[in-house]
Amino acid sequence: MGAFIVTGAASGIGLACARRLLDQGHRVAAIDIKAEALAAALGAATKTLLHLPCDVSQSAAVDSAVARAADGFGAPDGLIHCAAVHSPSFWTDLEAEEFNRVLQVNVTGSFLIAKAVARAMQAKKKGAIVLTSSANVLAGGVGGQAGMGGPAYVASKSAIVGLVRSMARSLGPDGIRVNAVMPGVTETPMIAKYSQENRAASLKQIPLGHIGTAEEIADVMCFLVSDGSRYVSGETMIVNGAAMFG
Numbered sequence: 001m002g003a004f005i006v007t008g009a010a011s012g013i014g015l016a017c018a019r020r021l022l023d024q025g026h027r028v029a030a031i032d033i034k035a036e037a038l039a040a041a042l043g044a045a046t047k048t049l050l051h052l053p054c055d056v057s058q059s060a061a062v063d064s065a066v067a068r069a070a071d072g073f074g075a076p077d078g079l080i081h082c083a084a085v086h087s088p089s090f091w092t093d094l095e096a097e098e099f100n101r102v103l104q105v106n107v108t109g110s111f112l113i114a115k116a117v118a119r120a121m122q123a124k125k126k127g128a129i130v131l132t133s134s135a136n137v138l139a140g141g142v143g144g145q146a147g148m149g150g151p152a153y154v155a156s157k158s159a160i161v162g163l164v165r166s167m168a169r170s171l172g173p174d175g176i177r178v179n180a181v182m183p184g185v186t187e188t189p190m191i192a193k194y195s196q197e198n199r200a201a202s203l204k205q206i207p208l209g210h211i212g213t214a215e216e217i218a219d220v221m222c223f224l225v226s227d228g229s230r231y232v233s234g235e236t237m238i239v240n241g242a243a244m245f246g
Contacts, residue, residue: 008082010037012188016218029069056109078225106156168234184240208241
């Protein structure tokens, strides 16, 4: 079976992806900045599971984590990158320090992990990388409410679309596919502070009639690192129950 790296693996969509891949018999190197949370969520490390604490915004830490994953399981077949930070700050409350930190983690972090994994994949001329955008990009979230994405978060997740297109064209000749998923409102810790009013308003916008689950998003991400999507690259797939379109 394959070898995969999953970031943000201690909770939410990343955790659902790690569990799904493990259930399918794959080897998973699980990355998260919170070491204790990894063990609590996924259990002890095994012959098919590695725990790799890492801050994805730090180049040396990323390179080290990917090297350890490759040492343990061989060159990765796929990367699912979910690690990110949120920012609900309204523009009048948003300072440069917070804005830059969100970009550093969500944009630079996405590039660093994709770059390190792509280098590890180049030797075998095959691989799949999946990054994470957000449906906040479509709506242009303004923040200012519990859990709602503000301009820093929306800007960071907008950048993922361009990053995917650029890297897909650059890495295609090496047999490496690069895609992203753009989840809508999803039952994860990110919406834990939604008010009942916010939840009701979100639900009204979803024709399929329910807020997405982490597992529903994970199914799409796992598809994009599988051979079933072998001719899909450079795409950002919207997964939001028909709440809105690109």
